[in-house]
Amino acid sequence: MSSTSTHAPAATPMVQLLSPEGERVNHPDYPWDFNADEIRALYRDLFIVRRIDTEAMALQRQGEMGIWASCLGQEAAQVGSGRAMGPTDMAFPTYRETGVAWCRGVEPKHLTSGWRGIDYGSWDPLARGFNLYTVVLGSQTLHAVGYAMGMQRDNDDSAVVAYFGDGASSQGDVNEAFIFAASYDAPVVFFCQNNQWAISEPFSRQSRVPLYQRASGFGFPGIRVDGNDVLACLAVTRHALSECRSGNGPVLIEAFTFRMGAHTSNDDPTRYRLAVEVENWKLKDPLERVRSYLVREGLANKVYFDALSAEADQLATDLREHTLSLTVTNPADMFDWAYENQPEHVQQQREEFIKYRASFVEGDE
Amino acid sequence: MSSTSTHAPAATPMVQLLSPEGERVNHPDYPWDFNADEIRALYRDLFIVRRIDTEAMALQRQGEMGIWASCLGQEAAQVGSGRAMGPTDMAFPTYRETGVAWCRGVEPKHLTSGWRGIDYGSWDPLARGFNLYTVVLGSQTLHAVGYAMGMQRDNDDSAVVAYFGDGASSQGDVNEAFIFAASYDAPVVFFCQNNQWAISEPFSRQSRVPLYQRASGFGFPGIRVDGNDVLACLAVTRHALSECRSGNGPVLIEAFTFRMGAHTSNDDPTRYRLAVEVENWKLKDPLERVRSYLVREGLANKVYFDALSAEADQLATDLREHTLSLTVTNPADMFDWAYENQPEHVQQQREEFIKYRASFVEGDE
Amino acid sequence: MTTEIITLGRALNIGLRKAMEADPKVLLLGEDIGKLGGVFRVTDGLQKDFGEDRVIDTPLAESGIVGTAVGLAMRGYRPVVEIQFDGFVFPAYDQIVTQVAKFHQRSRGRIKMPMVIRIPFGGGIGAVEHHSESPEAYFMHTPGLKVVACSNPEDGFWMIQQAIACDDPVIFFEPKRRYHDKAAVETSLPIDAAPHQLFSSVLLREGTDATLLCYGPMAKTCLTAADAAAADGRSLEVIDLRAISPMDMAPIIESVRKTGRAIVVHEAQQTGGTGAELAARLSLACFYDMEAPVIRVCGYDLPYPPARYEEEYLPDLDRVLDGVDQSFMY
Amino acid sequence: MTTEIITLGRALNIGLRKAMEADPKVLLLGEDIGKLGGVFRVTDGLQKDFGEDRVIDTPLAESGIVGTAVGLAMRGYRPVVEIQFDGFVFPAYDQIVTQVAKFHQRSRGRIKMPMVIRIPFGGGIGAVEHHSESPEAYFMHTPGLKVVACSNPEDGFWMIQQAIACDDPVIFFEPKRRYHDKAAVETSLPIDAAPHQLFSSVLLREGTDATLLCYGPMAKTCLTAADAAAADGRSLEVIDLRAISPMDMAPIIESVRKTGRAIVVHEAQQTGGTGAELAARLSLACFYDMEAPVIRVCGYDLPYPPARYEEEYLPDLDRVLDGVDQSFMY
Ligand SMILES: Cc1ncc(C[n+]2csc(CCOP(=O)(O)OP(=O)(O)O)c2C)c(N)n1
Ligand SMILES: Cc1ncc(C[n+]2csc(CCOP(=O)(O)OP(=O)(O)O)c2C)c(N)n1
Ligand SMILES: [Mg+2]
Numbered sequence A, B: 001m002s003s004t005s006t007h008a009p010a011a012t013p014m015v016q017l018l019s020p021e022g023e024r025v026n027h028p029d030y031p032w033d034f035n036a037d038e039i040r041a042l043y044r045d046l047f048i049v050r051r052i053d054t055e056a057m058a059l060q061r062q063g064e065m066g067i068w069a070s071c072l073g074q075e076a077a078q079v080g081s082g083r084a085m086g087p088t089d090m091a092f093p094t095y096r097e098t099g100v101a102w103c104r105g106v107e108p109k110h111l112t113s114g115w116r117g118i119d120y121g122s123w124d125p126l127a128r129g130f131n132l133y134t135v136v137l138g139s140q141t142l143h144a145v146g147y148a149m150g151m152q153r154d155n156d157d158s159a160v161v162a163y164f165g166d167g168a169s170s171q172g173d174v175n176e177a178f179i180f181a182a183s184y185d186a187p188v189v190f191f192c193q194n195n196q197w198a199i200s201e202p203f204s205r206q207s208r209v210p211l212y213q214r215a216s217g218f219g220f221p222g223i224r225v226d227g228n229d230v231l232a233c234l235a236v237t238r239h240a241l242s243e244c245r246s247g248n249g250p251v252l253i254e255a256f257t258f259r260m261g262a263h264t265s266n267d268d269p270t271r272y273r274l275a276v277e278v279e280n281w282k283l284k285d286p287l288e289r290v291r292s293y294l295v296r297e298g299l300a301n302k303v304y305f306d307a308l309s310a311e312a313d314q315l316a317t318d319l320r321e322h323t324l325s326l327t328v329t330n331p332a333d334m335f336d337w338a339y340e341n342q343p344e345h346v347q348q349q350r351e352e353f354i355k356y357r358a359s360f361v362e363g364d365e
Numbered sequence C, D: 001m002t003t004e005i006i007t008l009g010r011a012l013n014i015g016l017r018k019a020m021e022a023d024p025k026v027l028l029l030g031e032d033i034g035k036l037g038g039v040f041r042v043t044d045g046l047q048k049d050f051g052e053d054r055v056i057d058t059p060l061a062e063s064g065i066v067g068t069a070v071g072l073a074m075r076g077y078r079p080v081v082e083i084q085f086d087g088f089v090f091p092a093y094d095q096i097v098t099q100v101a102k103f104h105q106r107s108r109g110r111i112k113m114p115m116v117i118r119i120p121f122g123g124g125i126g127a128v129e130h131h132s133e134s135p136e137a138y139f140m141h142t143p144g145l146k147v148v149a150c151s152n153p154e155d156g157f158w159m160i161q162q163a164i165a166c167d168d169p170v171i172f173f174e175p176k177r178r179y180h181d182k183a184a185v186e187t188s189l190p191i192d193a194a195p196h197q198l199f200s201s202v203l204l205r206e207g208t209d210a211t212l213l214c215y216g217p218m219a220k221t222c223l224t225a226a227d228a229a230a231a232d233g234r235s236l237e238v239i240d241l242r243a244i245s246p247m248d249m250a251p252i253i254e255s256v257r258k259t260g261r262a263i264v265v266h267e268a269q270q271t272g273g274t275g276a277e278l279a280a281r282l283s284l285a286c287f288y289d290m291e292a293p294v295i296r297v298c299g300y301d302l303p304y305p306p307a308r309y310e311e312e313y314l315p316d317l318d319r320v321l322d323g324v325d326q327s328f329m330y
């Protein structure tokens, strides 16, 4: 009766510009217009993002962070969409967008501070055009629409990219975001990373049909893109953003990809999925195909790759050092952020807290 | 930029079996299989429902009910869908389903008691297969799905009809109901009465595209039916219910109709819509077309119509009498319904309440 | 100066208009607030004068309304949301509690939430289910939010402007059964001329024997009760809290120290209501001064009953006086 | 009799299993409760043994979960919902407050809501935002609901079964940082052998000088504090409320009359928390017996802070003892 069969492999057409083997694919709607510099730069992004992710996972395993949500396998979706955005555009991430953060100029150490429990992310969201992480699934899609409505009212032709997961697509908020965006022609690209899993639940639990089709029922276009193809993700997101900028309202992009790792460092995926599924997806690795392309076309050589590797290692070392150095210096700080104008009773609690703590330093226990 | 243009007239194909002029329309998917008795019975339903509605509006105007939500103009959608249901099916209405209530055997006086503020509806929802009214827009669609999941687990091939309005279609709950129903193949017919208005907001505020199209994005069929054509509503709902019973999961029906009256007796529609729109829809009256058909085909005559009129008047008189007689006899009753097992502090409040009230009866003030 | 005799609904309407004139970043979102002017007509005429971009009729989804308002606030706007009735704030509860209330802390103040959520609240108008709720305690228990309730036209006029000017999110309760109450209001003065700070209580009536603590619809009820008590020779002080979070405790404590007795009156269900918090605070602050425990006169601990029961369910003059009597039994 | 030394998580798991064995109408709904067995493994193995129709992995939508559970309850089932973490109950808040809580009253008892909503709650595990909330007071203030919290394996085992057997809806709080605490539990006895009624408090430790009132994660904290106090010559009585709504007041009042002092301890933010209600009730019931006002030792009135602050934010042994000291300053 009720069935939880795992998803069928994608029989649905999806935009692809670079095959898993690193071969160029022609697409009628998305012409190939990338130069060598650009492709190398994208590869650098992918490579560095993966290195950051690896370092962060190690830090977590060593107890330096409470938890980490890896983007392993999803780098292309994140870098492709992230690089499509302009400086005045705004991203609304979930909690897994290391790659987008990187593209938006968020320093990796400003991500780890949050997972270390120092703060909820140390970057300046408005300055970076990258909102703080939103943990309540789907909530941020509505913020994205509101922010885009603000852009409209400012007569600014910037646009917003709202990230969410395949699981989150079931939340009321996400569907309300579709409705509001369509109703106001808000310049929002809804970017769903369908990584096939919501913790232990396969996509088939959320939907009978491919997710990109959801959009048409709300009256706007939906596109499925190969989420492991950074060029396709870039091209499709660029297209969607330009639709937004020309006032046509929202576009939904379903980036078809795979969560190669555990849901978070707390999770044990062997309880609910087969190793063979992961193995199959390894063949579609987002980095490997770009590397193959660069090598085959003679656009990058060992010197390039070695230099990149060294650069990434240095970044990782810095990240590690910085993360380790992060501590809470003054616990009373926690009282300072709840309000713009702190109410008296909170002020009073703060003072009592300081007095109370002082009683230990000075004396007993 | 943001546009609130009123809805375009329906250019979308919709199922119709009886034209506004009362002429039979052939439809490839929905063959005409109604006999004279059936059509007369449907006309009787429509006529009586309108009479009840008229009486209730009068009662409200005379101050006998706080408020009333008229179904004027929507009788065909309600009677057609209501009569498609079998005795073990279950309806989850909004707050406007006088016509469905009638079909489910709910006594009209059991509706008016709610609007009079005596209770929240006096009928037995499970016995009648007609849930109590749900005022929080969209909530009931999830209850409907859950109830249908219960039917599945009982191996009962009954099904559920979940009613909601065009405005309510924007609520997260309704879209989550689509998702859950599709995910579990739950036997639910989602029946939206698109009466073009959500209080003062035209349908265009809620959606860019016809509502029936919403379903396809969730992976199940959607059908638009002429909501002023009782035969089409009956046929389409029957079809949808049989889809449900055969295990195919949910179907969305958009009954395209019009709210001829005010939103409720509190509302003043002249503030937001033109008289001409109402006039145009008068030409599509759901009763008139059936009456024309019956007369033209010689299936009913003056004797029939007069008898029906008298029957309806009698019902209205009974309704009036009964409604007027409804009062709260024992206010302490209010304490008795909140829990199956009343907690002590509520018990105590009840006793204090009784003592407190007694102090007035016995003495001062 | 322009003194107008206006209803509370009209006072709020003029207040909103002034706020919109003063700051182009102020915009309104809600269901039916445009052409219709809201079901209580509080936004009457504003869409006509400020346009559809600033007075925004929304799709029917409260989470969507508050969620998009969050985004607008992030973008530098000052959204004023209308929730049509108290009972319909709950679909937006998640956005309010997990987003509106937390954004300032989450971002260490980099993102402000100068948002007002207007909620017509309370019973007494013979309405159907979900139209008579008093959910203020839920918001009081949510740090990051501020919560106020107005009780009369003058307060409505000033407080709505002050709430909009406030840089923290404010849940703004309007006593729907008092929308038609009239009073004289100076509507031409600038916001700085407001007679009170937003988060301050107001002494409505001086008295010596006991203190009535109230807000919103119960302010009027308590004043009438104080009149009646005076006729019986009992002098009741009446304080309109106005601010539910943060509570303006100093004048309240002062009054209760003076009278030795406090009776809290609210429509919301007693258990876990604002009266509980007041009782906790007063029994601490006035431990040696209280002649009697704090008495609570509240809605009973039931879901709001059908309309024909509400007269018996809600605190009224007699129940307030009964509460005073209970206090004097100590 | 089978005595097992088991964790709280395991005790709940066995309790759920027994409830499912006892009544085929019991079914579980939630996110990741099937193959994964829930993120805390409380439903481990149940889908395997009872099938996908009774242990239902749901789409990721909490309103949908509770809303469909309402429909299942109407149909005669006894749904047990798992909310993955405290902070994610809010999307379901509307369904809980306007539907689950009100159906019995709305239908005059024709429709019952024998539903359990399990919520792992509280902090102390170093988690990210929204994973350490204590929202119990919101539900206490919602008539129509019943609210309980377990604090140890034995209670977990019995209380979950009793909650499922209860014909009113029960919000069931599980202290997530105590999931791994172990104790001996008699798991073979039938439900009637439960040592306590569901809605009863339990005296955890007798004492004479002051009463600590607590529940959930704070029960253990208070017991440890009482040990420490004993070493200093102060005898603290500890009561585990267990039932937050309705509260089992008689034994609590008796204890406070005896000791003259009450300290309420909870993680939830102080203002408007359960401690406020206890203070209001106790200051009324024990007006002449209290040596000091009710002292509240709670989370501060802030949104829950980042993990590295939580040790300072949450009540611990020292803060409880500090609360006791405050009481003795009167
Ligand atoms: C409202 C809400 N419910 C539950 C959770 C717990 N949770 C965190 S991530 C997650 C799965 C999300 O899956 P998906 O949306 O596909 O994103 P992914 O993690 O795969 O990137 C769940 C259930 C949450 N964060 N918010
Ligand atoms: C959650 C919620 N928000 C707002 C309301 C107030 N309200 C009652 S009916 C209504 C309009 C509903 O329109 P629609 O769904 O089209 O149904 P119709 O009344 O036209 O039958 C509104 C906004 C409500 N009942 N519930
Ligand atoms: Mg996923």
Ligand SMILES: [Mg+2]
Residues within 6 Å of the ligand: B165, B166, B167, B193, B194, B195, B196, B197, B198, B199, B259
């Ligand atoms: Mg409508």
